[in-house]
Amino acid sequence: MRPATGKGRVLLALLVSAGLLAEGSALAASASPVPGVAATTTLADLTRDLPKQGGLFDLWRDTAKGRVLLGVSTLEQPFLLVSSLPYALGSNDVGLDRGQGGEMQMVHFERHGNKLFLLRDNTAYVANSADADERAAVRESFAAAVLWTGEILATEGSLHLVDFSSFLLADRHGVSARLAATRQGNYQVDTARSAVLAEQARAFPDNLELEALLTFSGPASGEFVRQVAADAASVALRQRISMVRLPALDSGWRPRSYHPYSGGFDVSYFDFATPLASSIDVHWQVRHRLEKIDPSAPVSKVKKPIVYYVDRGAPEPVRSALIEGASWWASAFEKAGFRDAFRVELLPEGVDAMDIRYNLIHWVHRATRGWSYGNALADPRTGQILRGAVTLGSQRVRQDILIAESLLAPYGKDAPADRAQLAEQMALARLRQLAAHEVGHTLGFAHNFAASRHGNGSVMDYPHPLLKLDGAGKPSLADAYGVGVGPWDDYIVRYIYGDFGQGEQEQQALAALRASAHQAGMQYVSDQDARTPGASHPDGLLWDFGADSLRSWDQLTAVRQRALSGFSYDVLPAARQAGELEARLVPVYLLQRYQGEALARLVGGASFDSTSAGDIRAGSALAGTRVTPAAQQKQALARLSDTFTAEYLALPAALLDVLTPPAVGYERGREYFASRMASVFDALSMVEAGAAQTATFLFDAERLNRLAWQQARDARQPGVDTVLAQVLGKSWQRGAVPASVAGGEAVQLAANWVVLDALLNVLDSGKLHPQVAAQVRGGVQQLAAWLQQHPGQGSTAASRKQAAELILAYLHDPHSVKLRTLPVIPPGAPI
Template identity: 50%
Template sequence: MSHSCSLRMAAGFLLLLPSLLVGTNVRASDAPKDPLAGTVLHAGLLPLHVDVDEGRVLMDVADLPADLLMVSTIEHALGSNDVGLDRAQNGEPRLVRFQRVGKRVLLIQENTKFLAHTSDRDEARAATEAFAEAVLWSTELIKSERAPAAQLVDVSGLVKLDLHGVADRLKLTGQGPHSLDADRSSLLPDACQTFPNNVELSGLLTFSGSGEGPFVQQVAADPKSLSITQRLSLIRLPEAGFRSRAYHPASGGFSIGRYDFAQAIDAPLEQRFQPRFRLEKTDPALARSPVKKPIVFYLDRGTPEPIRSALLEGANWWRDAFDAAGFIDGFRAELAPAGMSMSDVRFNTITWTHRATRGWSYGGGLIDPRTGEIIKGYVNLGSQRVRQDLLIAEGLLAPYRAGADPALKQEALNMALHRLKQLAAHEVGHALGFAHNFAASRNGDGSVLDYPHPQFRFDGADGIRLDQPYGRGVGTWDKFLVAHAYSQFPIADEASRLATLRAEIRSKGYDYVSDPDARAPGDAHAEGLLWDVPGDPLTGFFAMMKARERALRRFSDGALPPDRQNGEAARRLVPIYLLHRYQTEAVARLLGGTEYRYGTIADSDWTARAVPADTQARALAALTTALDVGILRLPERTLATLNPPANDYAKSPEDFDSQMLPMFDPIEAGRVATAVVLQFALDPQRLNRMAWQHAADSASPGPELVFDQLIRESWLERHAKGTDRALQTTRNWTCLDGALQVLQSGLLHAEVAATWRQQLRQLTETLEQMGRQDADASAAASLIRRYLDDPTRVPLRALPRIPPGAPI
């Protein structure tokens, strides 16, 4: 190598050396900060390292249970009953596991619907591998020199997933498409918590949409930008030792199910268990014993008085049921202690939830999908429905009229508070694992799991009293529910002892009918009724009509507190004018009605039976009375007080619609009252059943008789005069609208549809004869003929919108 070349290389090295030295200094000063720097450790089920200043939360997944339960909860809600994204609303629980794959960690939802419950690993694996799991989230693993054994994940991405299905819910309820805006969504590190059995991760989720949905416009600060707080709970699964209880259809409880491919070939694949808490006696051999750990529910401290006391009293009714089943001090409800977190999965909770409008309450539980054990019970009580109860009570009692007994105001308030007691017991019953029983009202106050109508009595010539509106305490059915779900028996005796309990409750006259057989207008079961009065439906119907008549006659005399704007009277009239709506359904349910029982083939007397023909005939006759003009008519004095809303007030969906704006529309109210009858009596499913029952027993009324008494006789009735004639005419047209809509539905059996068309043709001939002197009859005949000739070219009027009734 030449000397000059060596000098050049040396010079180059000397020039490079400072750069290398500078570079070394830069790398030393810019060395990455340990990821745990600036964090505060929150110990619990899973360690959380929280850095509020930087907005970070790192979770250590190194020492995880094999499986966890994950559930989403709405913490800061939308506030719309119609959409249903409520405060403290829980989503569906998911069985999940964290799985490390190289440098990544996956959060996987396991498929709990299909499995093979067996000790044979190969058999179990064959079932597991046959059905898809779901990867919910994936993230990079973070290492820390401070905690080399830790396996850290940044949960920011996890909490910003819409795991509650908010966007789907908004779309489903007609609020339009919404998308999660990641830039306006964030982890909330100061709201993340960890407890011995659960970890809580909170995030603010912002959803962008058009803002055109009516419900988001009603409640949101900006309907185009909906910010909701979602909390994700990661929950430790219970320890072994819980004994699952096989579900029986007559148990009155809920069930959870799965397909178990390890079952014997002659056993059903679908296996169901009844959800229940782990409630154990200290001495199972004793008929009555203290318990190892009682079931305790804690009431939201945000609940005001006197509501707070009413809810606690009602929830504590269940103490009697558990005591009767032999569990001494096995249940209680109390106010949540100051500082207690309602998110701690160790505590069962009752939350007081506000919405823009009245709405439903509900109870449920976080359930171990492997066993059916209820890990945590929760109840969500809507705050506004008590106001509807008070409104109804004031409408019935008219306590503000001149000369009214001052005690009536307190009686109205007491009715609303009694309803809250019953509501608390009802929803706690759901959280304990019990389903609705809408047949319990046949036995008086047989169950808090029914939907009760307030009970009234008549006082003098025109008075109504509500001094005993609801029963007190749980009913006989409720004590059966607790005994059947929670009683401890030796394994060998359990099936027979439970069968004895079911036989005993049946011998006392209790039936069991739940939601699938009770909510649709055309449902068949004659006993599965919501908001009906106890006892015979027909007796209750005529008593309800009498109460309605008295209340309407006095409505203008003081159903409103004196400080309310007078336009509110029209809204308050609605539940009184439609007071008979639920008992009308009870009567209509007798038409084509059937009685049947839930059970197994081994149970005795489970065959279905039609409602007796004479009972059906009396039911049809009763329904015709609900279409009398005198029922549709409002007292003149009452009608005169129904002013439009005052300035800056507006009508709401709780009002009747009006085609006489701004005034109250008595014609529309009459249409609605007519539709209350028709929606049940003319349901296609009901008419199909009636046709079949009539074919089997000619004494049983068929669809022809329904048409004759509800449609034909309405049009043939002698003309009334004045405004009664207007109500009569609108009733007739509404009946015809209903009759044509039945045919339009396409749900009638072919032979029933043929009979219905024939009835319409015969009515047309009669109306044409009347039409020479009756414009309505002539127009109706023309409509029927044109529709029967070509249904596709004749638009039909829909039945009117009926303002919401439930929940009460």
């Protein structure tokens, strides 16, 4: 007999209960529950023998079937969701690093029919109003997103049981998108080779931690994936999903309004419930919750200190350096009125480093050196930081040692025995500063690239080692990096975390802090005004040092000349293959790359304050921009023009004669100069890279546009014609190169071609204003005429003839000429 199903089973059950059918009869037996049929399956049946953990959501771990069951009882209740990578790719170029956190999202569960939906709220558009209808009007105006749906397996009261495994097995971190964006190919999760790691699942009162092993299947065609993966066609990573309770809004802690001069990050959204005369664009400072035990005391202990933990995978002496450097922030919090408010410790053994409850400093390995990061995961409604996660690339410290050894030459027979130790000491000093810097980001602090104008003004700047010549005329690294946080750091901690009361009292105190910082000469220039080649602010500089860019340039010029004149195998440990000398030559040859950018900022330079209208009216900040004085611009231009000369770009003959190709089993990598000469060192490629370093910044379209405008308003300022005359006079139109310069004519011609390629490329970019493009076009046309009138001899004659023909052909029909891109420059940053 076929078992009864559906309505038939219900009827049979009624007959048995009424006594009209014997319970043990064959017909009654057909009404017994069929395994797997939801109508007779209870929550207790589904979770029997499964360990349960109570927390933000109830959690059952089914390790036998490799699944995670959630009990959801609060619907329409928002919480936070974030992904991270406990096990990662190991490629700096792709950027999927161990410990990397994803975007913090506010989400909630909804029930529709027999399914549970997980939706992402649109936190960019809100109405912070007590009126439910007003809130609903905004919510209904902007689209949310459905992240997942799952069938409800059982319901008990308000508790709905779902299998959350399919959510965990999807690419929630954006791994596929990242691989595609870095041109590694189209990768997708292969669910057959992926698994929910049920044994790793943990539930806590305020968070759930869920993990899965994901296998990404792809074409194995990308260079970066092939470089690091065991099998580039089958990339296995681990994805963590953290579900986090939202902080209560009525807990007494108040968000702080963001100010452009605060030195911090912000979270923002459009609030349509603000008064009509107010801006709907609302910004809050990003910061940890920090509360005094005694708010009335100038200095008080805190209710809950901010604690950061250092990755147990960091070895000594790195581990101690990280703890020491990150701990520098404690002094700034003390000055801001918070005693014992900040500390750094080693992560206790056995603690899950990816648990979102812990602020972590991760020590991360990659195939190549790369950037470090500080990520503050914050409540999108208020800016309250819930977790700080730092990623420190382990190879950076080795690059610092390489640079130090390349300058100190500690392996010569007559070198002092402790000189090699000085290199390690310098690298550890840099690591302390780096730890403080990245932790600063996770505390809510942005870069300030102008702080170096005040010496050790801030750990939130990018520091260049303070290099000079000692009494014997040799490069010195004594006190290469500062110790402790600086005046700007004290200011931003006090501004963002200080307790100043409420309302108008708080606003007045913050305004007074800003005025005092301005009066002390503290400038604030962050990323958006500092990173592009054509950026204008002369003080927003990465990796520079000193209050005067011209003086620092001259100081580094002396160090570079001395280091190159004595550059030898004394910079290389005895066990290293001889070809590595080339890699160590790169940072010395390009030693002035960052200070060269500082000089370029003076050319067409314009400084300004990041401020508010109120501070301008109060007189604590200035409106508008201040053009760099003409004399400074011309001095900077003269020095930069010199970098196109053979005298600056050529290597000493003695050094050229000892450079040896990479040994068997080794090859040139990205840290070397390019070569078009097979295995031997290519001095011309080196020269081209050196010339391109200056040309990239000097011939930027934005800079040339500013120069033209500044001269239009003030004829005393240098203009586009000044730049062209100065550079061409030191390159194409210069006199003969002295015979004392090794390969002088060839070196000069290599630089000349880079100059011409840069000029034609900026003309071709379409970014110049028409009248500025006309000036540049006229300048290169005059150069073509000059080259025809001064044909020169030998190889110079051949280059001048071809250059004139190229210019005229391009000016006649730009589309008929294929322009060369500027040469590749070996990476400098990060250091």
